[in-house]
Amino acid sequence: MGELKCEGIVLRYADYKDADRMLTLLTPDCGIISVSAKGVRRQNAKLRYAAELFTYGNYMLSNKNGRYALTGCVLKDSFYALRESLEHMCAASAMLEMASYAGIQQPQTELFELLRGCLFTLCELKEQPKAVLLVFIARLLKISGYMPEIEYCVNCGEKAGYFLPGEGGICPECSQTAGAAGLIRLESGTADFIEGCVYSESESFISQAEQGVIDNAYILLIRHMQLCFEHQFKSAEYFIK
């Protein structure tokens, strides 16, 4: 029986038996792993906090033939501030759902750091949780290799006026032949905003963005991501207007 010490964030859980819980943890070194947490639902369980959604901690796990069991946890953050607003909670839940879908049982350092960073940002920024979720989505697309070309037409390279989910930017002329189905009109500023989401080192661009641009960027990236991942992210629907 081996022991594994690793950082982890609880992405989801399922209760079983009277007091037990199966955790899905995102870790930097082992990707997504399932961990059985015995007795954590008891009122006075010592490791109760380690088995809550969003908990970020240093986990100690026993490893028996690839089956992990919780033996200890040093709490680093519970992201408590998320619980103070419905919008923040929805954005954070969407991040967990997307991370659990994108992650696999391989090193996931980038995904782990992305999720942790965006959860911290959500807690710090009181405004625009939707834009922080967009930062997460844009960077997730980037590290998954699905970031589309937005500013220019994917057919001819002219300036795009539309976006076709699953493909990328489409210019007005090519939009005539591409057919209208699924085309989303690109607002001016959306391509720049999404570029900011991917590359910006600070969050200051978020407070400068117009709501129309944020809404446009959101619908465009969500539709694109759902096609690329072939999955409907239920928790993301809250922000679709």
Ligand SMILES: [Zn+2]
């Ligand atoms: Zn074109």
